[in-house]
Every structure is written in C-alpha cells, then in structure tokens.
Amino acid sequence: MKSRFSLNLGKPFGIKVSVHWTFSLLIAWIVFISVSRGLGFEQIIMHILFILAIFGCVLLHELGHSLTAIKLGGKVQSITLLPIGGMANITEMPDKPKDEFIISAAGPLVNVVIAAVIWLYLSLVSPLDLGDLAYDMITRQNFLVMLLAANLFIVAFNLIPAFPMDGGRLFRSALSIKMSKLKATSIAKDIGQIFAIVFIFAGFFYNPFLIVIGFVIFLGAKGEYEMVKYHDILNNYTVKDIVKTDYEELDENESLGTAAEKLAHISTSGFVITSDGKYSGILTKNDLIRGLNNYGKEGQIKDAMGDPAEKVTAGMALFDVFKKMQMKRDDMVPVEENGKFTGVIDLEGINEFFMIQKAIR
Ligand SMILES: [Zn+2]
Structure with a gap:
C-alpha cells in the first residue's frame, strides 16, 4: 500500500x-x-x-x-x-x-x-x-x-x-x-x-x-x-539464466520524444541508458510516460530516468528478485556481475520464462 x-x-x-x-x-x-x-x-x-x-x-x-x-x-x-x-x-x-x-x-x-x-x-x-x-x-x-x-x-x-x-x-x-x-x-x-x-x-x-x-x-x-x-x-534458477543482453540502448542526452518514437516500433519494457557509451541507468515505459507528462517531448532522458533500482546481481535467486520487482513495481532492472553492468531482466521476460518452464514440465 x-x-x-x-x-x-x-x-x-x-x-x-x-x-x-x-x-x-x-x-x-x-x-x-x-x-x-x-x-x-x-x-x-x-x-x-x-x-x-x-x-x-x-x-x-x-x-x-x-x-x-x-x-x-x-x-x-x-x-x-x-x-x-x-x-x-x-x-x-x-x-x-x-x-x-x-x-x-x-x-x-x-x-x-x-x-x-x-x-x-x-x-x-x-x-x-x-x-x-x-x-x-x-x-x-x-x-x-x-x-x-x-x-x-x-x-x-x-x-x-x-x-x-x-x-x-x-x-x-x-x-x-x-x-x-x-x-x-x-x-x-x-x-x-x-x-x-x-x-x-x-x-x-x-x-x-x-x-x-x-x-x-x-x-x-x-x-x-x-x-x-x-x-x-x-526457485531452480538464478538471474543469470534469463538476463537479457540484446536490450535497446539510448544516450541520456537524447530527447524523450526519440524514446517514444523508438518505442512505437519495438516491444520492450524499457531502455538501457548510456552516458559517453557507458551504462548509466534504466528508463522504463512508466518512467517515459511520467517524463513526457512532466517535461514534454523535448525533455531529456536523464531527467526522466527512475531511481536506481536495488542492486541485482547475476547470482541472485530468480524468485526473490521477481518478488521484489513485483512489490516495487519495477518493470525492468539492471543486472551486474563482478560490479559490471551485464544486461537487464524485466517482469515480462520472467513471466514468459515461467510459462515456458511450466509447459516443459
Ligand atoms: Zn492474522
């Protein structure tokens, strides 16, 4: 609540x-x-x-x-x-x-x-x-x-x-x-x-x-x-098993309009944001909508990026991370391994993975 x-x-x-x-x-x-x-x-x-x-x-x-x-x-x-x-x-x-x-x-x-x-x-x-x-x-x-x-x-x-x-x-x-x-x-x-x-x-x-x-x-x-x-x-898997490495990337200085335009043609829960080519954060769909409401199409991505989510590492139990993401309504979170950004996981991906594993059983 x-x-x-x-x-x-x-x-x-x-x-x-x-x-x-x-x-x-x-x-x-x-x-x-x-x-x-x-x-x-x-x-x-x-x-x-x-x-x-x-x-x-x-x-x-x-x-x-x-x-x-x-x-x-x-x-x-x-x-x-x-x-x-x-x-x-x-x-x-x-x-x-x-x-x-x-x-x-x-x-x-x-x-x-x-x-x-x-x-x-x-x-x-x-x-x-x-x-x-x-x-x-x-x-x-x-x-x-x-x-x-x-x-x-x-x-x-x-x-x-x-x-x-x-x-x-x-x-x-x-x-x-x-x-x-x-x-x-x-x-x-x-x-x-x-x-x-x-x-x-x-x-x-x-x-x-x-x-x-x-x-x-x-x-x-x-x-x-x-x-x-x-x-x-x-419970049988860790974050590493489903980390996404083919995420969509945008630079933090690009406009929210660019992100919105991109989102119209692809399906993703959010974007990985970079600064000088290096990872700097996540812009989820919800962050984007909130940003467009606050700053309009000309607003910059770096102003709309959500709070850095809790650290998720590749070795963490998948169920624990899933439960936390659901509770905090984080659609997408960054994953690190040895202190370095390696990819993202999103709720949609976890749900898909669950459905497939259930069907295999
Ligand atoms: Zn009771």
Missing part, C-alpha cells in the same frame, strides 16, 4: 505502522448510521471509541504475527490497517512449515489473550452479564463485554481455513508436513474458494459485506497458489 494514501502512526520495533485513508470512510459511515438512528453525542463517541479499540486489537494481532516472524528470522517492512482488517507486509518469511504455522497462530492467539484479560478483569469487577451482548448499541456499561466478543469474532473469522486468512496458512502449513508446499497450497486454495463461493451466495441473502469478503478470499486463494507455483519453478 502506497504511503501517500496512508496516515503514519510510527515505527514500533522498526515496523512502519500506518492507517489507510479509507479508514476515515469507516468512521464517517459509523457517524452517519449513528446520526440517522437518532443517537446522541455521547453514543456516537462511544461507537467511534469502540471501532478504534477494535483496530487497536487488530494492530496487536498483526504485531503478534510480525514479531514472531522476526523472532524466527523473517523480515517485516510494514503493517497497514484497512477497514477490513490489518495487513502485515512480511518481506522475508521463514520457509519451514512449522515456522509458518507458529507465525500464523501468533495473531489469533493475541486476541485470545486480550479476550481472556478482559474476561478476567470483568469477572473481578462485576459478574459477567451476557445479557449486555444483546444490545446493538455500545454503551459505557457493555463496552468491554462487546470488545471481548469482538476479539472472539476476530479469532473465529481468522481461523476460517482459506487464504488470505490465518486459517488458510495454518491449514496449508499443516498439510505441508505430509506433502509438497505446492500440493498443500493447491488443496488449501480449493477449500478456500469453496468457502468464498458460499460467502458470496450468503451475502446476497444476509449481508452484502459477505460478498466483499467472498471476493477477497477467492482472489487471495488464487494469488497465493500462483505465487507458490512461481516459487516452485523459478
């Missing part, structure tokens, strides 16, 4: 935490519903506080996943809070099924602990009155009981055995002990998609929100399976 659409909350444990802007729509919706129900000021404040409290619990849930992943040798870049829940961007995940199981379980476990703490507190202060749950309104009296219920709901919801929910990962990692990750993911994907279809159907009769969740699950299952398929094939 791009940070310019998000509100930064800080960087606990080195993890960037932000709230997506659509979250403000959720707050606006709650105010709207409360006002249209004729509720007073205090009631509306209670409802907003309740939503904030739930998202505090969602944040702790994501921190549960993240800190466990870090402890097991993974890397976590950021956590984004969306109206439909939290999302931890774990950039490096330990590959062992057991580790995936522990990391996936850590999130829901946090909510179990929160629920238990609230329950303990309530049972010390006053006898737990389940009658409070019946109200569809948050009050000072039932706030904590409702928060307890919300945490149990988060646990139940996340244990649905479908991607991208934690249950999908728990299920897959349990299966992975007995079979290959690809096979396990394939089974988890099928079961997840059955759930998704049931959700979508139920959504038409009960709650339209279920339709949204159904689609998220359906696409999440498909995406996860695709990723594992890519991993399964690309």
Whole structure:
C-alpha cells in the first residue's frame, strides 16, 4: 500500500505502522448510521471509541504475527490497517512449515489473550452479564463485554481455513508436513474458494459485506497458489539464466520524444541508458510516460530516468528478485556481475520464462 494514501502512526520495533485513508470512510459511515438512528453525542463517541479499540486489537494481532516472524528470522517492512482488517507486509518469511504455522497462530492467539484479560478483569469487577451482548448499541456499561466478543469474532473469522486468512496458512502449513508446499497450497486454495463461493451466495441473502469478503478470499486463494507455483519453478534458477543482453540502448542526452518514437516500433519494457557509451541507468515505459507528462517531448532522458533500482546481481535467486520487482513495481532492472553492468531482466521476460518452464514440465 502506497504511503501517500496512508496516515503514519510510527515505527514500533522498526515496523512502519500506518492507517489507510479509507479508514476515515469507516468512521464517517459509523457517524452517519449513528446520526440517522437518532443517537446522541455521547453514543456516537462511544461507537467511534469502540471501532478504534477494535483496530487497536487488530494492530496487536498483526504485531503478534510480525514479531514472531522476526523472532524466527523473517523480515517485516510494514503493517497497514484497512477497514477490513490489518495487513502485515512480511518481506522475508521463514520457509519451514512449522515456522509458518507458529507465525500464523501468533495473531489469533493475541486476541485470545486480550479476550481472556478482559474476561478476567470483568469477572473481578462485576459478574459477567451476557445479557449486555444483546444490545446493538455500545454503551459505557457493555463496552468491554462487546470488545471481548469482538476479539472472539476476530479469532473465529481468522481461523476460517482459506487464504488470505490465518486459517488458510495454518491449514496449508499443516498439510505441508505430509506433502509438497505446492500440493498443500493447491488443496488449501480449493477449500478456500469453496468457502468464498458460499460467502458470496450468503451475502446476497444476509449481508452484502459477505460478498466483499467472498471476493477477497477467492482472489487471495488464487494469488497465493500462483505465487507458490512461481516459487516452485523459478526457485531452480538464478538471474543469470534469463538476463537479457540484446536490450535497446539510448544516450541520456537524447530527447524523450526519440524514446517514444523508438518505442512505437519495438516491444520492450524499457531502455538501457548510456552516458559517453557507458551504462548509466534504466528508463522504463512508466518512467517515459511520467517524463513526457512532466517535461514534454523535448525533455531529456536523464531527467526522466527512475531511481536506481536495488542492486541485482547475476547470482541472485530468480524468485526473490521477481518478488521484489513485483512489490516495487519495477518493470525492468539492471543486472551486474563482478560490479559490471551485464544486461537487464524485466517482469515480462520472467513471466514468459515461467510459462515456458511450466509447459516443459
Ligand atoms: Zn492474522
């Protein structure tokens, strides 16, 4: 999620935490519903506080996943809070099924602990009155009981055995002990998609929100399976195996118009840019379009070149580089070997390579 659409909350444990802007729509919706129900000021404040409290619990849930992943040798870049829940961007995940199981379980476990703490507190202060749950309104009296219920709901919801929910990962990692990750993911994907279809159907009769969740699950299952398929094939290769050496070259002092003219007659994700005949950077198709918008046809290539991408060397694992390029939306990156530029790789080329290797198998 791009940070310019998000509100930064800080960087606990080195993890960037932000709230997506659509979250403000959720707050606006709650105010709207409360006002249209004729509720007073205090009631509306209670409802907003309740939503904030739930998202505090969602944040702790994501921190549960993240800190466990870090402890097991993974890397976590950021956590984004969306109206439909939290999302931890774990950039490096330990590959062992057991580790995936522990990391996936850590999130829901946090909510179990929160629920238990609230329950303990309530049972010390006053006898737990389940009658409070019946109200569809948050009050000072039932706030904590409702928060307890919300945490149990988060646990139940996340244990649905479908991607991208934690249950999908728990299920897959349990299966992975007995079979290959690809096979396990394939089974988890099928079961997840059955759930998704049931959700979508139920959504038409009960709650339209279920339709949204159904689609998220359906696409999440498909995406996860695709990723594992890519991993399964690309993991056998390094960047060197597909580095392109017959790239298109342009000088950095040439105009963007020249690049646009050239692009009209050939098919490439970008150009290799030289300065005095030596490699100086990459101009991707997106860089070119952005450059034309900013400087027009007369603008120079050197002003439009993108930021130098992270160093990619010929010996790097192809799948890792592919994942990084996808995440950063880098269409084309330069490749070096022994500190010298040797060629480029692009997403289109990797996709082609994947398709061909899949067909050969
Ligand atoms: Zn989770």
